[in-house]
Amino acid sequence: YTDIETCLTRLPEVSSDEEVAGGAIANWPRRLDMVPPRVSSGSIDGVTPEIFQEDIILWKKRISYYTTVNSQLGQPGRYRNLLDMNAFLGGFAASLVDDPLWVMNIVPVEAKADTLGAIYERGLIGTYQSWCEAMSTYPRTYDLIHADSVFTLYKDRCEMEDIMLEMDRILRPEGSVIIRDDVDLLVKIKRIAEGLNWESQIVDHEDGPLEREKLLFAVK
Structure with missing residues (x-):
């Protein structure tokens, strides 16, 4: 058995009554692109303000590429309930903020960095x-x-x-899947997808065919 651990994170100490515990957060939607206090304070191992800013640029580029493969991603009303299975800092969800949809951001318990607090500070929702x-x-x-x-x-x-x-259980009929991963894994995943009667295709990385990471687009 594993001992039960505290599930609430203590807020950082403050030096005065006027200081905001944990750091001040900008109003919505500005907070989406503002460096979260947990990042600026160095509370998340391996995540710096520079990495956060790079992540914003990266996901805007990736979403733009996604829409060239799946044009329905940019159509209002086509997708409403989205799931990001490995959200990191919530960049995928933040890049879709102008669309009429919501994204559940998942931080895997096995992930190297616990970024769920930063996701909340951006005004997004998520869970482990x-x-x-x-x-x-x-x-x-x-x-x-x-x-x-x-x-x-x-x-x-x-x-x-x-x-x-x-994934098949929680995806509605005619729902879509986007998987980014190493090409060797995607080949195996595609075979499984065919066994689930998904229609799928593997496409090159947004930076070109020389990248080992590829993308699998599928429809249930």
């Missing part, structure tokens, strides 16, 4: 999840599922078939 286990949600909850390096993260932890089955 281990993809070796079922997600606590109804079947057919999501219209689109995004998985960035999820199968690399769980390569030696659990079977990719089990993860794919859970």
Whole structure:
């Protein structure tokens, strides 16, 4: 058995009554692009303000590329409930802020950095999840599922078939999937997707065909 741990994080100490514990947060929607206090204070290992700013630029570039492959991603009303299985700083969700949709941002419990607090400070929603286990949600909850390096993260932890089955369970009929990962893993994932009767295709990385990371676009 594992001892129960404290589930609430203590706020940082303040020097005066006027100082905001944890750091001041800008009003919505400015807070989306402002460096979260947890990042600026160095509370998240390996995440700096420079990395945060680079992540904003990166995801705007990636979303722009996604829409060239799946034009429906930019159509209002096509997707409403989205899931990001490995959200990091919430860049995927932040880049879609102008669209009429919402994104559930998942920080895997196995991730190197605990970034959920920074996601909250950006004004986004999210939760923890281990993809070796079922997600606590109804079947057919999501219209689109995004998985960035999820199968690399769980390569030696659990079977990719089990993860794919859970994705199939929570994805509605005619829902879409975008998976970013190493090409060798995507080839195996594509075979599993075909077994689930998904229509799928593997396309090159936004930086060109020489990148080992590729993308799999699928429709249930």
